[in-house]
Amino acid sequence: MTAGPDTPAAFAARPLFEPIAALLAHFTAPGLPAAAQLDALLRDVAPHAASGDGQPIRFVLPPTGPLAYEDHIFATGEVPTRADDWHDFFNALAWCVWPRTKAACNIVHRREREARIxxxxxxxxxxxxxxTQFDECGIVVVSSDPEIPALLAAHEWEEVLWARRARLLETTRFLVFGHGTWDQLREPFFGLCGKALNRVVDAGWLALPAAERQAEMDAWLAAQLLEADLLRPPRDLAPLPLLGIPGVTSENESVMYYRDTRQFRPKCSPAGRVAAG
Known part of the structure; x- marks a missing residue:
């Protein structure tokens, strides 16, 4: 069956959907899958996905109980998922491909709440x-060239996204974590921005099969959240104009595109963290 424009499979080949592309390709029928289908998909691709308290993840209609969103997931494993809602559909797929990191976020939310109380x-x-920002619009920039994430963090947009375009494409991958970003990328708009974490890796990482890269990145990111206090300071997240990434829009195939400071703003705040390893 050919995927129509209103089907999840229609987005499988688009840039920045790579982490969930294989999952999107499953759904070629119009509309969005029901919670039972999402549960079955999760059991197939991430059977050990669990909440911060170790409860198996399930996708359910939003509850009406007293627990807040993160507390409900932590205690029950139930992820509130509205029917026929693209935003919540992408959240379910994020649990499928980022299960360790999603659980780590759940744990840290709980820790932080209890510590403040x-x-x-x-x-x-x-x-x-x-x-919460990272859960909604996070993206991990992974590069074997340490100058690439450093230039991105410094807002040297024209230099890194245009002058070094070939080098960027050779050495760097952009892995979306935020389900809100996937929802926005269905109809990208001028100024669309992600919140980026930058990681430097060795060239061997880029040679791994895509599924292995994704699993390794999930394990690494979860460990950074739980053990290295990632996102402790807000400056760990750096803005990244997503329409500037090569391939995301045909409009960025000109150097003048990167000289529009409404989208590509100069540096005016501390750089985001660049992690190695």
Whole structure:
């Protein structure tokens, strides 16, 4: 069956959908799969996916109980998933390909909430806000050339995305984590921006099969969140204009595209963290 424009499979070949491309290709019928289909997919590709408390993940209609979103997932493994909702559909696929990192986010949300309650502090705190930002619009920039993420973090947009375009394509991968970003990429708009974490790897990582790269990145990112205090300072996340990534739009095939400061703003804040290993 050929995928129509209203089917998930229609997005499988688009740039920045690579982590979930194989999963999107399953769904060639119009409309979105029901929760039972998403549960079956999760059991097939990530059978050990669990909440921060170790509860098996399931996709359910939003509950009406007293627990907040992250607390409900932590305690029950139930991920609120609205029917026929693209945003929640992409969240389910994120659990399929980022199961360790999603669980790590769930754990850290819980830790941060309990720590603030114990300290008598009001509100969610900066780290929980950063986690939520990353969950919605996060992207990991992985490169074997340490100059690439450094230039991105410094907002040297024309240099890294145009002048070094061939080098960028050779050495760098852009892995979307945020399910909100996938939803926005269905109809990309001027100024669409992700929140980027930058990681430097050796060239051997790029030679791995895509599925192995994804699994390794999931394990690495989860460990960074749990053990290395990633996203403790908000500056760990750096803005990345997604329409500037080669291939995302035909409009960026001209150097003048990168000189529009409405999208490609100069540096005015501390750089995001560049992690190695």
């Amino acid at each position: 114990a300290a008598g502090l009001p509100g969610r705190g900066l780290r929980r806000d950063a986690l």
